[in-house]
Amino acid sequence: MSKTYAGARLRRLREERGMNQTDLARVLGISPSYLNQMEHDSRPLTVPVLLRLTEAFGVDPGFFSERDTTRLIADLREALAGEIAESHVSAADLSDLATRLPGIAKVLLDLGRRNQQLSERLAGAADVRDRDRGTTSTPHEEIRDFFYRRQNYLHDIDLAAERLAGEIGIRPGEVVGALTVRLADAHGVHLAAEPGARLHRYDNTTRTLHLSSRLRPGQRAFRLATQLALLEHGEDIDRLATEDFPPGSSTEALARIGIANYFAAALILPYGRFHAYAEQSRYDIERLTDHFGLGYETICHRLSTLQRPRLRGVPFSFVRVDRAGNLSKRQSATAFHFSRAGGTCPLWNVYEAFAAPGRIHVQIAEMPDTQRYLWTARAVTRHRGGWGAPGKTYAIGLGCEIRHAHRLVYSDGLDLTNASAATPIGMGCRVCEHLDCSQRAAPPLGRPLLIDQNSSTFVPYPVEGDQPL
Numbered sequence: 001m002s003k004t005y006a007g008a009r010l011r012r013l014r015e016e017r018g019m020n021q022t023d024l025a026r027v028l029g030i031s032p033s034y035l036n037q038m039e040h041d042s043r044p045l046t047v048p049v050l051l052r053l054t055e056a057f058g059v060d061p062g063f064f065s066e067r068d069t070t071r072l073i074a075d076l077r078e079a080l081a082g083e084i085a086e087s088h089v090s091a092a093d094l095s096d097l098a099t100r101l102p103g104i105a106k107v108l109l110d111l112g113r114r115n116q117q118l119s120e121r122l123a124g125a126a127d128v129r130d131r132d133r134g135t136t137s138t139p140h141e142e143i144r145d146f147f148y149r150r151q152n153y154l155h156d157i158d159l160a161a162e163r164l165a166g167e168i169g170i171r172p173g174e175v176v177g178a179l180t181v182r183l184a185d186a187h188g189v190h191l192a193a194e195p196g197a198r199l200h201r202y203d204n205t206t207r208t209l210h211l212s213s214r215l216r217p218g219q220r221a222f223r224l225a226t227q228l229a230l231l232e233h234g235e236d237i238d239r240l241a242t243e244d245f246p247p248g249s250s251t252e253a254l255a256r257i258g259i260a261n262y263f264a265a266a267l268i269l270p271y272g273r274f275h276a277y278a279e280q281s282r283y284d285i286e287r288l289t290d291h292f293g294l295g296y297e298t299i300c301h302r303l304s305t306l307q308r309p310r311l312r313g314v315p316f317s318f319v320r321v322d323r324a325g326n327l328s329k330r331q332s333a334t335a336f337h338f339s340r341a342g343g344t345c346p347l348w349n350v351y352e353a354f355a356a357p358g359r360i361h362v363q364i365a366e367m368p369d370t371q372r373y374l375w376t377a378r379a380v381t382r383h384r385g386g387w388g389a390p391g392k393t394y395a396i397g398l399g400c401e402i403r404h405a406h407r408l409v410y411s412d413g414l415d416l417t418n419a420s421a422a423t424p425i426g427m428g429c430r431v432c433e434h435l436d437c438s439q440r441a442a443p444p445l446g447r448p449l450l451i452d453q454n455s456s457t458f459v460p461y462p463v464e465g466d467q468p469l
Contacts, residue, residue, distance in 0.1 A: 007041040008102055013057060014039075028052050041100075058309025072098040072105055073369075077431045077445070079109050139251040143258050144330060146244055151315070152331045153307035154262055157240065160233055161266035172292050175268050176217060179224035183209065187231050202227055218294040225264035230256075233263060262305070268294070269302045275313050278303060282409040283314060285360070285376070285398070296380050300398045304331050314404045317373075319397040321350050328394070345425040345432070346439050353377040353395040362410045364402065366422035368433035374405035374416075435463055 014024045021039070025032040028049055037043040045053075076094045098105045168182045183189040187207065194201055194210035200223045201210040209227055211220060229237065238247075241255035269292060281287045288299045297320065306313025320329035325344050344350075349363035357379040366372045376398050383391040405411040415421055426432025429442040438458050443449055447463040 006045055007039045008100055010045070010053075011039045012102065013053070017057065027056050072102060072109070074427055074431070075109055076105060139254050142245070142251050143254050146255060147258070147331055151307045152318075153305050154240065154259065155308065157233075157236065157259060157263050158266045158271055158305070158308065160236065161229070161263050162270045162272065164228075164232065165267050165270040170268060170270060175221040175293070176224065179221060179228060179268075183224065183228055183231075187228075189227070189231070199223070200227075216295070218298060221268050221294070222261075222264050222298065225267045226260050229260045229263035229267065237263070265298065265302050265305070268292075269298075271306070271308055272311070274302060275306055275308075275311060278306065278313055279407075282407060284409045285378075296378060297394075297396050300396050301329075301331070303398060314400050314407055317397075317399045319350065319399075320394050321397065322392075322394055323351075323354055325351070344428055346441075347423055347437075348377075348397075348425050349375055349423075350377040350395040350397040353379040353397075354393070357381065357393070360410070362414070364405075364414060364416070364422045365399075365425045366419065368424075368426055370419075372402040372419065372422050373399045374402060374408060374411060374414075375399035376408075376410050435459075 014021070017024075019027075021032045021035050025035040028035065029052065030049065034043065038045060038049070073094050076098060080089060080094070094105075097108070168178050170178055180191065183191075189207045189209055192208050192210050194212045198210075199212045199215060199219075202208070203210070209224070211223055215223065237256050237259045240259055241252050245252040245255055274288075274292070277291060278288060281291075283303065285296060285299055285303070288303075289296055292299065300316075301318055303313065304316040304318035307315060317332040318329065319327060321327050321344070327344065348365065349361045352363075353359075353361050359378065361377045363375045363377070364372060365375055377395050379393060379395050381391050381393045400408070402416055405414075405416050424434045424437065426434055426437075429437075429440050431445060432440070433444065434440075435444055435447070436459055438460070440459070440461055443461040444463060450462040450464045
């Protein structure tokens, strides 16, 4: 078994909890000097210490593994693509930086993104509003990072929603009725039809929640639950949103919506009950949709949040993508990296799902760092209603690391131990390290191309020193 050196992550965890070395050493039952040696990578993390850390702080053991840096390394490769291409830094340099000095790596990552955005502005590619705002990333990207830093799980919000669900009697098939009664009795809110194009609209003056007749029962329940979250737990939502974002900013407003939506999902799908049935059904998404009477996307999104300490579910990554490859939603409780620059991998099964709507596609995929994942994907379509009105079609992807795959019904019949059976995918051709990919749309960074007028290969961008097919 290889030794685990995770001094930077251990120190970061301690500082985030506001503890000094003496305090943490007391919790772990070791001496402060021994803890100091572990924080400086003079000694490895032992199994007993790792178990005590997991129990005391509710973090997954994977937090201290090298996989914890996977996303940070991938982000660095993407942001510093030009430096890699000119051989100013190597992949090994980035890996060492992300592992030993993650704080410095994140500052460098932000500077790289700032430089990229300034270049885009000078070229006239950036939107005027983004130029005026002067931020290094869009508000929506900041919200995604907000949830990623919390492993896509908001503990206090989830507990509050579960308590409220028990109080008002949330049960499958009776959710809309229970939420309607609670809004009326506790807040004097009554429902009305929304005649316009909006799906919902709340009028605080008249205490009226207008809902479109086009909403399906599950969507209707979600809108009711979101409004109840804002009315009953608005202060808690505000407090959490302002932990990371300045009050009154557009990002803080988006964070409030995101947290309220999280509360709504946790209210109509209470953690304990949902987790138990998910484990019982081996995460069979279709059985979960039938049992709880909610849509495929809602169930998948809730599955990606099951990270409660001492009652964890499978840590999933969740993605929603359209036919053009645009990722409109991406949340992750794992280290899986989603490209910020677009151009995801065409070999990923989320794109195969569009060819056979309604069927769940299963894929074992391998990333360039050799980490393998089990992915499920299915296309879903939403209609505005009425003849000739265009609909919206998305592929919903849900993936987990291969070490958790045996817990899923979708792994039945698959050889999870055979690495050669995995489909090699990447986070986008621009930064992908799979050199022999026949689908590659851009040359790999930092590798000189093999250009020979007397030969050709199936691989579109062969590199020197490789054996192209």
